[in-house]
Amino acid sequence: MNDIITIGEAMIVFDPNTTGPMNFVHQFERKVGGAELNFAIGCSRLGLQSSWMSALGNDPFGRNIYNFARGEGIDVSKVKFVNQYPTSLNFKEINENGNVNTYYYRDKSPILTLSTDDIDEVYIKEAKILHITGVFAAISPEIVMPIIKKALKLAKKHNTLVSFDPNIRLKMWSKSEAKEYLLEILPYVDILLAGEDELSIMFDTENHDKMIEKCLQYNINDIIIKRGESGSIGYRAGEKIFASPIKVGKVVDTVGAGDGFNAGYIYSYLKGWSLEKSLNFANTIGAMVVEVKGDNEGLPYLANVEVRLGEKEWIER
Numbered sequence: 001m002n003d004i005i006t007i008g009e010a011m012i013v014f015d016p017n018t019t020g021p022m023n024f025v026h027q028f029e030r031k032v033g034g035a036e037l038n039f040a041i042g043c044s045r046l047g048l049q050s051s052w053m054s055a056l057g058n059d060p061f062g063r064n065i066y067n068f069a070r071g072e073g074i075d076v077s078k079v080k081f082v083n084q085y086p087t088s089l090n091f092k093e094i095n096e097n098g099n100v101n102t103y104y105y106r107d108k109s110p111i112l113t114l115s116t117d118d119i120d121e122v123y124i125k126e127a128k129i130l131h132i133t134g135v136f137a138a139i140s141p142e143i144v145m146p147i148i149k150k151a152l153k154l155a156k157k158h159n160t161l162v163s164f165d166p167n168i169r170l171k172m173w174s175k176s177e178a179k180e181y182l183l184e185i186l187p188y189v190d191i192l193l194a195g196e197d198e199l200s201i202m203f204d205t206e207n208h209d210k211m212i213e214k215c216l217q218y219n220i221n222d223i224i225i226k227r228g229e230s231g232s233i234g235y236r237a238g239e240k241i242f243a244s245p246i247k248v249g250k251v252v253d254t255v256g257a258g259d260g261f262n263a264g265y266i267y268s269y270l271k272g273w274s275l276e277k278s279l280n281f282a283n284t285i286g287a288m289v290v291e292v293k294g295d296n297e298g299l300p301y302l303a304n305v306e307v308r309l310g311e312k313e314w315i316e317r
Contacts, residue, residue: 002126
């Protein structure tokens with residue numbers, strides 16, 4: 001049985017060798033990224049059994065992503081290769097403060113070849129948690145939403161928990177489009193892992209209590225509000241926790257921090273930890289990710305997190 005399964009696109013990421021505006025960067029390093037794959041990697045490094053469903057171009061870039069994911073211990077049995085759909089690309093522009101601008105080349109994404117027929121009921125049934133993000137939906141809502149909804153309905157049928165990160169990318173769709181489609185997912189969600197800016201778009205409010213009230217109308221069990229350098233807020237069974245941010249040495253690259261937070265929270269949830277402990281653990285991973293350049297290079301192994309938390313003094317090598 002898989003602890004988590006997720007569905008979404010992965011891309012070849014070109015990381016700049018220098019910071020600053022894209023038009024002055026002349027060299028890039030090829031890496032691998034994608035919100036759902038980053039999440040699966042984060043979970044796998046913490047010791048969870050992760051599975052990722054996707055479609056890749058039948059090209060060298062697609063093979064590179066496939067082998068990379070498999071090397072991270074992720075179940076890739078539901079990843080297929082398709083012809084005439086090139087593997088998607090993402091070029092990053094990194095500023096001196098670590099903030100990132102992204103330039104996507106994913107109009108003819110291989111993942112658009114997926115259909116509801118690719119959703120395996122047994123695959124969903126045998127997982128503990130199905131993780132969905134808004135990035136997948138944004139690629140092409142008309143094509144992707146039926147796939148997502150079938151997976152969600154099967155999850156509910158078989159008591160597989162659903163975690164959801166809206167992960168709104170305004171370069172991919174408008175605020176109104178994001179709100180329209182993502183609200184359709186909320187009735188299926190058990191664990192919501194959302195940035196405060198995303199909930200502001202979805203619920204037209206910047207008040208955290210009102211955000212929580214809105215979420216409770218959808219019977220969401222765990223409501224987690226990610227606040228970046230301001231920490232996080234969690235709500236579960238009437239308990240509301242403000243979790244302080246974790247001190248960061250130096251912010252190098254902010255990409256992947258939210259995915260790392262999600263992985264940390266899901267790990268904590270499956271371990272049955274308290275809300276406060278779970279938020280602190282997830283915040284710690286988010287802080288560790290931004291200290292490393294790359295979409296998933298900073299996602300830590302469990303032992304690394306334990307050292308950061310002061311629970312271990314050394315790491316076995």
